[in-house]
Amino acid sequence: MKRLFIILGFISAVLAVILSVTPFSKIAYIPGIAAFVFGLIAFYLAKQSSKKPIQLIFLLTIISLSLTTYKAIFNKAELGNTQTLELKEKESEEKAIEELEGLDLDEFEGVEDIQFDDQTQKELETQN
Amino acid sequence: MKRTFLALTLFVSSFIVGQNTSIGTNEKLTFSASYNMSGLLTEIAQVTMETSEVKTSSSTLLRLKCSAATYSSFDSYFKIRDLYESYVSPTSLTPFLYKRDINEGTYNKFEQYKFNHKSRNVESIMRKKKKSGDLEYKNNVKIGYNTRDLVSTIYHIRNLDIHKAKPGDSQNFTFLFDNEELILNVKYISKETISTNIGKKECYKLAISLKNDNSLKGNNDNILWLTADANKIPVYAKFKIAVGTGELKIKSATGLKN
Numbered sequence: 001m002k003r004l005f006i007i008l009g010f011i012s013a014v015l016a017v018i019l020s021v022t023p024f025s026k027i028a029y030i031p032g033i034a035a036f037v038f039g040l041i042a043f044y045l046a047k048q049s050s051k052k053p054i055q056l057i058f059l060l061t062i063i064s065l066s067l068t069t070y071k072a073i074f075n076k077a078e079l080g081n082t083q084t085l086e087l088k089e090k091e092s093e094e095k096a097i098e099e100l101e102g103l104d105l106d107e108f109e110g111v112e113d114i115q116f117d118d119q120t121q122k123e124l125e126t127q128n
Numbered sequence: 129m130k131r132t133f134l135a136l137t138l139f140v141s142s143f144i145v146g147q148n149t150s151i152g153t154n155e156k157l158t159f160s161a162s163y164n165m166s167g168l169l170t171e172i173a174q175v176t177m178e179t180s181e182v183k184t185s186s187s188t189l190l191r192l193k194c195s196a197a198t199y200s201s202f203d204s205y206f207k208i209r210d211l212y213e214s215y216v217s218p219t220s221l222t223p224f225l226y227k228r229d230i231n232e233g234t235y236n237k238f239e240q241y242k243f244n245h246k247s248r249n250v251e252s253i254m255r256k257k258k259k260s261g262d263l264e265y266k267n268n269v270k271i272g273y274n275t276r277d278l279v280s281t282i283y284h285i286r287n288l289d290i291h292k293a294k295p296g297d298s299q300n301f302t303f304l305f306d307n308e309e310l311i312l313n314v315k316y317i318s319k320e321t322i323s324t325n326i327g328k329k330e331c332y333k334l335a336i337s338l339k340n341d342n343s344l345k346g347n348n349d350n351i352l353w354l355t356a357d358a359n360k361i362p363v364y365a366k367f368k369i370a371v372g373t374g375e376l377k378i379k380s381a382t383g384l385k386n
Contacts, residue, residue, distance in 0.1 A: 023201040026168040077160065077171040080200035085209045088229060093182065093191065096215055096225055100184045103224055103242065 002045040006053050009038030013060035020064040020071070028068045035061045148219055150287045150360045152385035153190065155179045157361060160379050161196070165372035173198045173208055175376060177282075177362075179383075182215060190218040192279045208232045214279035221284050226277035226304075241269075241277060241304060248273065252307050267307055275302045275309055285314055286360040290332045300339070311339040317348065319356055324363045324378050330356045331363060358386035 012035035019028035039057040046054060159175040175196045182191045194212040202208075210232065215225040228239040236257035241250045252267040276284060281303040288299070298315035317333040331353040338344040349368035354360045361384070365376040 023172075023199075023205060024163075024170050026170050027165055029168060030166065075201065077174075077199045077201070079174055079197055080203040080207075082197050082209070085195060085197055085211065088209075088211055089193065089195065092211065092213060092227055092229065096191075096213065096227065097182060097184055099225055099240075099242065100182070100189065100215060101186075 002042055002049070005038045005042035005045065006057070009035050009042055009057040010053065010060075012038060013057045013064065016064035016068075017060050020067040025068045025071045028064050032061055032065045032068065035064075148190075148221055148287055150358060150385060151179055151190070151192075151221070151283055152359075152383050153179055153181050153218070154383035155385065156380075156382045158379040158381075159362075159376045162375050162377070163369075163372060164375050169375070171199060172202055174379075181218070188218065189215045189224065190221070191215055192283050194279055194282075206233050212279050214277050214283075216280050216283070221280055221287060223277050223280040226279065228278075239306075243271075243277075248275075250275075250304060254307070269304065269307050271304060271309065272302050275304055278303050278305055281312060282362075285334075286354060286362070288360075290316060290334075290354065290360065291356070310341050312344075313337050313339055315348075317351070320353065322353055322364060326361075326363065326378055326381050329353075329363055332356050332360070359384045 012031040016028045016032035016035055019025060019031065035057055039054055039061065042057070043051065043054050155178065157177040159177070160171050161173045161175050162169050162171045164170075173196050175194065178193045178195075180191045180193070182189045192214040196208055196210040198206065198208045208231070211227070211229045213225075213227040214223050216223045222243075222245065223241075224243050226239075226241040226243070228237070230237050238253075238255040240253040242252075243250055248271050250269045250271050252265075252269050254265045254267070256263045281301050284301065293316040295316060295318050298313055301312045301314065302309050303312060304310075313336070315335040315337075317335055319330060320333045321328060321330045323329075332355075334352045334354065335348045336344060336350045336352055337347070344350050344367070351366045352362055353364040354362055359381075361378065361381050362376075363378045367374040367376075
């Protein structure tokens with residue numbers, strides 16, 4: 001039983017450490033707390049036997065939770081380099097204007113007229 | 129006389145329905161896209177929705193631009209730089225040109241649709257970047273009468289007269305995506321007051337689902353909150369994903385029409 005909780009605690013603690021270094025660090029709280037609980041249960045079950053693996057679980061948990069808390073407080077969501085995107089936006093607009101010059105833009109007025117005519121025709125047919 | 133009167137009434141009413149009453153010409157909405165798992169919110173990307181006027185030699189159009197860029201912490205893991213554009217009529221929001229340029233990690237794709245509403249035809253160009261070189265596909269796609277593109281559909285929803293709708297009312301919108309016509313169902317649920325970064329707002333709560341696609345499925349799983357004023361700004365959106373939920377929260381709104 002003790003071994004099971006040590007294994008579960010160790011897996012959770014390692015997962016918490018891995019998650020805490022990724023941008024999804026906040027999710028590390030879930031395996032971090034789970035590892036802490038498993039560690040406590042294992043510690044309670046260990047009694048007189050060796051507690052070194054449990055200490056390792058607690059150490060990993062403390063590292064992951066500290067790192068996650070630090071990142072949650074000090075790291076702010078900021079945009080990276082968007083110069084290429086801005087450049088792409090400008091180029092795209094210029095190209096779009098060229099494309100639009102080639103299109104018959106008056107046609108949309110025609111579309112609305114067609115819609116209106118169709119509707120009117122149907123209404124008139126039903127009226128008659 | 130009766131015919132003329134009927135025709136005139138219909139003409140005037142169809143014109144009023146087609147008017148753009150919500151979208152300004154220099155509007156900029158900034159959102160933060162985040163992933164929520166058991167209340168633990170992780171901000172992933174910034175999404176902006178911008179409008180501007182575009183002048184050609186013969187007419188003035190409205191450019192609807194949506195862009196998405198991941199925050200710097202995500203750039204080294206999965207960098208997203210997406211650009212969606214639609215060039216529409218400033219009055220009826222009818223699209224003429226749609227462009228989609230996506231850059232997600234190592235995946236790059238470009239799409240362009242030229243709408244010909246008279247012949248109900250779309251000239252489509254699709255470019256994909258491959259290791260062996262760029263691949264280009266050209267297609268002609270037949271579309272229905274009210275088919276739009278994704279961006280103009282979003283803006284079109286904002287331009288609806290939602291105040292006339294009753295809870296439970298729904299409407300379908302057809303849009304072209306990846307050369308396929310998809311049907312978006314929008315259902316008005318209720319009015320709700322929520323607090324946002326731009327203040328406490330009374331909103332229209334709308335449920336969104338795609339009828340003929342696997343994404344955005346489910347009943348009332350994907351919700352959009354539009355402010356219950358003349359601008360109908362999307363202030364909050366919630367989408368159900370495999371584990372947890374995706375959220376889109378407004379950060380700022382400038383250049384509003386009303």
